[in-house]
Amino acid sequence: MVGRSSRVTIHDVAKAAGVSVSTVSKALNDTGRMTAETRDKIKSIATGVGFRPNALARSLLFNRSFTVGLLTNDTYGRFTLPLMSGISEALVDQGVSVFLCAIEDDPKLAKIHVDAMLDKQVDGIIATGKRIDRSLPVDLAGLPVPVVYAYSQGTEGSVILTADDAQGAQLAISRLRSTGRRRLVHITGPESFASALERANAFQRTVGPDAKVLFGEWTEAWGHQSIAALFDAEGERPDGIFCGNDQIARGVVDALRERGLRVPEDVAVVGFDNWEIVAAQTRPALTTIDMNLKELGRIAGLTILDLAEGRPVAPGLRKLPCSLVVRQSCGSSDQGN
């Protein structure tokens, strides 16, 4: 059995206007030849009966669905939502909609979703994850549609978009230095995370070879622990701490406060991620690095569009700059002078 639409079609418009469907189509698309009079009459009739062209029919004809898929295994949406927001913003005025597919590290589920998207003729797929150094549990190479990796590992020769961790680290360091801090320490997550490593390397390159880096976990608890370790030990104590993420930074700030140290007067702290919910609720609120994921999403959207429309895009890894978000945990930049 075949469904029947109750929506108004171009045939209804044609009937109402007393012309053929071809004339209606040409009138509405400002193509073909006809008197301005005819065109205007048809247009007004079309809006009068509330005609909106069926995108499915167009898609079938143009082999272009004006739809892209966003594949993610980031259940929390820590990265996905800002990204999604940027993608959507870049594409909405092109009339492109976004399928969001949450695959929970499940290869089977991933395949189902990818197949469904392909069946629905998406113009492209954006793959994203929660780690820059892991790929989704599904092979996206050799698909009949373009793929862009955003904040996820990608295959050889593909387009990969990511935040510039090293530049972000440098931003944090120069902020700390501009407030007069000289004894800097970096407290971050596991060494096994590429972004932790990248930031740590940038930290050591910039601060000096024996600059102290503490690898641990991405948790508040680790922030607490590392402060205990740093301040219970003998020797020089840091006056500026760059944290690998905002949760660690929160733990650090809380631990410092509990020890009677003032933030930012005694120790300045800079976080990473600008996760509002953490950064803004910390007292004092965190100065932190924002990866501009929304902008990353916007560029991912534009890129997939370029690829879908056959415009050339240079493959390879593209690092987008981070920016500094100033709150209170690092003082004002003239404070040190």
Next chain:
Amino acid sequence: MVGRSSRVTIHDVAKAAGVSVSTVSKALNDTGRMTAETRDKIKSIATGVGFRPNALARSLLFNRSFTVGLLTNDTYGRFTLPLMSGISEALVDQGVSVFLCAIEDDPKLAKIHVDAMLDKQVDGIIATGKRIDRSLPVDLAGLPVPVVYAYSQGTEGSVILTADDAQGAQLAISRLRSTGRRRLVHITGPESFASALERANAFQRTVGPDAKVLFGEWTEAWGHQSIAALFDAEGERPDGIFCGNDQIARGVVDALRERGLRVPEDVAVVGFDNWEIVAAQTRPALTTIDMNLKELGRIAGLTILDLAEGRPVAPGLRKLPCSLVVRQSCGSSDQGN
């Protein structure tokens, strides 16, 4: 100019098999009459050449796109993502995909997205927001497709799904009581939020007419402040606190600890929302109420499917039960005995 597909179509299969497209269609769909031999041969050829039917063409024919739209103004994704996850889970094995549209309280943007979804012939729309007592900035009544409201205000006669705030409150209260607490206080967000009010009313109904309720903000800072107010004042001090959300609860727990009060030994605390990132990082980790948004999403998905397929669904407000998530902030339930 009309696009040309490079994908393999049913015509290619027909050519490869030396039969007509109708026969191929019937073979693959297990309809029509033909020898089992023919059917099997066609099926194996189809998989051999990697044929996958174009969902657009089917949709056009059946007037059914196997696509639903999720409209949200919850930018943070505090509610949207669990909901999305549930919806997706409920629909994925029906072959239904989800368009996620983030509209930032912008009526124009909302209209654009809704129009785009209608043009793409979505089978239904699920509307969700960040408050149960606010509706999205777009009128979804009278659309040619079914609409389900999930965690959002809906129009008269529509299907509205929400969490049972009163039942959630009762869950928290009975937990506090079962650990032996008798002097209960409720600290929550602004009175202007329907869910704050609903929980507060349930609290007072259950605990007693002069049970203390403190309305404020949904922030940690408010949690701190209210503890200061409660414990600096004369008179009876609470030994059990039910908080309106996890952020308040975190503020409360931190403030109690700073005062030298032990949680849960001296004061037991129950939160609301089960927002992992807050609840799990609090020390002690929060016992809290989970609104089961994923389940809510699952039901929303199934409901929109029912409506899309013409099955009857009773309109009106449907409240789904919350559940208790036990961590450490409320002790164990036999502790009070």
Next chain:
DNA sequence: TCAATAAGAGAAAACGTTTTCTCAGCCGAA
């Protein structure tokens, strides 16, 4: 052996568009 029935498979229409092709009418020029 013949007719009635069933089986197997193809042709064509339909879904709602857009575009190319065709055609009728009209005007001006030779």
Next chain:
DNA sequence: TTCGGCTGAGAAAACGTTTTCTCTTATTGA
């Protein structure tokens, strides 16, 4: 008057499916 060119508009094909209808061939029963 006749022919070439232009203008306005419709017919038809195409996109990739599914389904109904029709037709040919084979099988069965008398």
